[in-house]
Amino acid sequence: MIKWINTQFWGIVARLILRNRIIILLLIAAMTVFLGMQWKNMRFSYTEANLLPDNHPVNVEYIKFLNIFGEEGNLIILAVKDSAVFTPENFNAWNRLSKQFNAKPEVASVISTENLKKLIKDEENQRFDLENLVTGEVATQAEVDEIKNELFKNLPFYKSLLFNDEGTIRTAVYLDKEIVNTIVRKDFIYDEVLPIIAAFEKETGLDLRVSGMPYIRTLNSQNIVDEISLFIGAALFITSLIFFFFFRSFRATFISMVVVIIGVMWAFGILGLLHYEITVLTALIPPLIIVIGIPNCIFFINKYQQEIKKHGNQAKSLQRVISKIGNATLMTNVTTAAGFATFIITKSKLLKEFGIVASINIIAIFILSLLIIPIIYSYMSLPKEKHLNHLNKRWIGGFVNWMEQTVRNHRKGVYIASASLLILSIIGICQIRISGSLIEDMPQRADFFQDIRFFEEEFDGIMPLEILVDTKRKNGVLKLPTLKRMDQLEQLIVDTPELSQPMSIVSLAKYSRQAYFGGLPKNYTLPASNENAIISTYVAKSKSDVNLLTSFVDSTGRYARITTFMKDIGTDKMERIEQELRTKIDSTFKDKYDVTLTGKALVFLKGTKYLVDNLIMSLSLAIFLISLFMAYLFRSFRMILISLVPNLLPLLITAGMMGFLGVPIKPSTILVFSIAFGISVDDTIHFLAKYRQELQSNNWKIRKSVYAALRETGVSMFYTSIVLFFGFSVFMISSFGGTVALGGLVSATLLFAMLANLLLLPSLLLSLERSIANKRVLKEPNFRIFPEKKKKEKKSLFGLKKNVDASQEEE
Incomplete structure (x- = not known):
């Protein structure tokens, strides 16, 4: 059944597409219009991203605080x-x-x-x-x-x-x-x-x-909105420029741009259809679709031009593009989507929405590529000779020869370089840190960011940290023992340089004593036991508007809040301060009160740590899923291990770079690993699938098969990797530090992954040929990404029977 799907299904798909071109184009247009109508449902986020699930203890405490005192920011x-x-x-x-x-x-x-x-x-x-x-x-x-x-x-x-x-x-x-x-x-x-x-x-x-948080959030959100159009424009420009450089064809470039522009329109429409907010993560999806969609176009158009150059039959060429490249590209897009889809299992709403929309749109851009490119080419004349010249470029031949010579003669050098990078990476990983900063990813060149630094310098921060005191009884806050305990805790806050002067009911109690004793500043202290009764009498008889800090005590007098503000400090310092405050709370309030730390600063810190745990889980799941796919494809445990090595090494190198460069693990950079792994494994699948085919064609001759697979897939892998490298580099023009880091790190990872798949992977296959590359280990695959060479009778798109020679069926 599976073999029938592989051999017959894609032939049926090709015939359906090319015999129903008008209907398919109308359906695409209708879907585009429908999704375009959903744009009105797109909403921009007006709150900070809550990285914690709703039922997380820290989130529960924060929601309780908001229910008592209302919005803090x-x-x-x-x-x-x-x-x-x-x-x-x-x-x-x-x-x-x-x-x-x-x-x-x-x-x-x-x-x-x-x-x-x-x-x-x-x-x-x-x-x-x-x-x-x-x-x-x-x-x-x-x-x-x-x-x-x-x-x-x-x-x-x-x-x-x-x-x-x-x-x-x-x-x-x-x-x-x-x-x-x-x-x-x-x-x-x-x-x-x-x-x-x-x-x-x-x-x-x-x-x-x-x-202040409302002002910062508003300007920061607007920067995100402004950068969406910037990213889309820059991604379209750089990818189209590279595409044209490779193909030297305006119409090939135009067709690819049509595909990705419709993909971007669908991406916005899906966001609106699902009623998701546009956040700092979901804003990256439209340019991501451009970057990921262009390699699909490269595979389809490159194959079409190869077929035209080979036999000049347009009908046959288009059918082979769909049946051969459609199958291969589906597999690679599925693995890429799987890398994003792993975020769906997290309990973080922010990551879950990003994973859902990204994975849906990756499959959507594949479908658009599969449908639009062959249909548009079917209405066009055959490519001219000058448009096919790129297939014979000398520098591409030189690059392929360099790869082959390196694998053939310098495998030890490849292993030494890989081992050295691995050791350096481990050293760098030991230096990596986690960031729980609310403002670290904000655009540091913006005026409002400079104002943030000003307030940090002058008033010790702008990130709210709240302490909720539950006295467990009505008017318990107004009791002198409660005020004294709160004052002791506030003294620790005052002595902590990373925290600002606290504000609470304690300040009003001190001010009341100062006013009672003639307004002298030296009397700004808590009342003594014998003074408290008479001062309380004065307060009780005062007009209601005298209570200057009523927002720091609830209406029942049971709950009090202590508000301070925190500087933008590292996670380690934040955790130290949290521990010191909790120790002081435990020793001062003991079991008579319920005292909790909360506020946006603490919630964001805990959210970042939560994401780190989810990163490990989602990346592990991505590796597991792709391993299952490789096992299903090649039915060899040893091949799974070999295929993972050139994909895990780049991730370790990137993590090491983050440690050496001081780039922390944070909500923006946390995506690097799953994204890069899902994309880089595509090259591995392409190479091993072609290698598997060459083994059968060359009577299981290992070396010949490795070199043939390297020559066949090296050019396409190089093209797509260059597009992905420069495509993700577009994010480095962002004013957001996290987006810059994301773009740079994913670009670097994909570049290392390309080299690993072109040099390390074939070197491993050659060095371990006796133990892995034989008929007993590399059994008949469940899927053939590249169809086997054979001779059979086919019918052309126009109803003419053609005897297709085996050599023309070859990938």
Whole structure:
């Protein structure tokens, strides 16, 4: 049955395609229109990618925190580090800026010098009142100096939130939590925030720094959107240029571009059909389809031109293109799709969606290549002689001769070089690190990234780290023992240079004591036991708007949060800080409280580590699946081992390069290995399949078969590898560090894989010929990727019987 599929099925497919050309083209057009209509369902991601599954303990804790306190990432920070801001004109402009933001419906609240409140003791009514620091516009420099002195020297409650010791002043803009993860946020940033900032800078000449997760996420997402068109354009240009260089034919280049452009349209349509968001990963799929689709076009068009050069019969040539190259290309596309499809088994939504869409589109681009190329050529005249000249290029012959001579005479050199690279790679792998940074992959040349670094330097970071304290009883947060425990934990945060000044209910308790004892800064401490009762009485009698930090305690008084911000540091440091905080929490709160660490910074760190575990699992599955395929194809365990060596070695070399170059394992670079393995194994399949055929044709003469397979497949492998190398190199023009690393590493891996398959694989076959390459070991295959040579009667596309000579059937 399997042999019938191999010999008869593809002949039937060829006849169906070429006898129903109009219908097939109409079906492709209809499918393209249908998928084009799905573009309206495409959505761009407005949240950070959550790399953890929903039921992961860290995710469960984070969702619990959000359910209690709402979205944490709703803060936009504006800052100026320039003494010129403290002049009457500029200071008034600074205060007007905050008024402008406060008037916007998308803004929940603004804290700045313009509306800053001082806590004042009302001894007569035994309560606290609020007094404005600034009343109206200032007229003189003396007024500005007085306000500055009061803020910087007497209001430690606002330190880190609104100012620092170096003279930098800030304004905190809190967005409405309901819009933070919607398109409204994007519209607000671009239509309101950016124009207001530009107008302020033009009016004052001051350099206004802006940061905060809503602002960063919006600009970063827009960069992703902008780069999609850049990647698609660059991929089309570079691949078409290389294609034309190889084939020197405008129409061959045009046909290949038609195929991949339709493939890109389908890719967007499938994203919309599945209602998946466009993320930093799914944005890579359209250019990936171009890069992977062009090698398909090379195989089909190269075979068509070879057949035309051989006998000049167009009908026969097109039928052989489909029946022979269709079978081989299907196998290689299946293995490539399998490399991507392994991400589907992960529990990470981000990777799962990427794996589903990528694997579907790889099969789709194969189907498009199989259908469109033969049909379009069937309507065209035969290629001219000049379009076939590339088949006889001297430099290609020289390259093939170099490969053959190296395998024939320098196998020891090949093994020594491979072993040396392996040893160096192992050394490099030992130096590789894991990155859990939220901002490492962001475009470092962008202005907003420079602002991130500014806030890290001035205020110790922008990545939120939250500590949720559950006192297990109503109003338990307001008890003095709870406040003291929280204060002890906050002291550790203050002493940790990678963390910013914490904010919590503890700060308000200290400010209350300062206000009660005359507003002197030295009294900014927690109340003593004998002071707490009377100060609590003052707080209870105060107006509701005195509670400046109500967002740090829930409505029942059971839960409290401590918010700090973390610098962009390495995973090792983050884990050390996490361990120190957990140790302090265990010793301070013991079993009386439930205290959890959470926040975007921690979730992203855990997500990155989770992906590393999934990388090992998905890569192992890819190796297993492809091994099964090789076993089914060749029915030889030894051949499986030999076929894996030239594909695993490039992966180890790439991992070693990452260690030496300081490229960390992170969500973007984690894809390198599965992608590269799924693509590079295609060359192995092509070579071994041709080698298997040559063994039978040459009466199991090993050396002759190896050299014949090398000459036959070397050119196509070289062509496709060059296209893939430069195609993936397109990603290196990205402004995202992770995308640059992905492009460079996959390109390097595929280049090493080409050399391994052209030099190491045939060397292994020759060196181990007695143990692997004989009839007992290399049995009759289940699939023949390249059909056997034989003589039979065929019918042409136009109903004419042709006696096809065996030599013309040859691949």
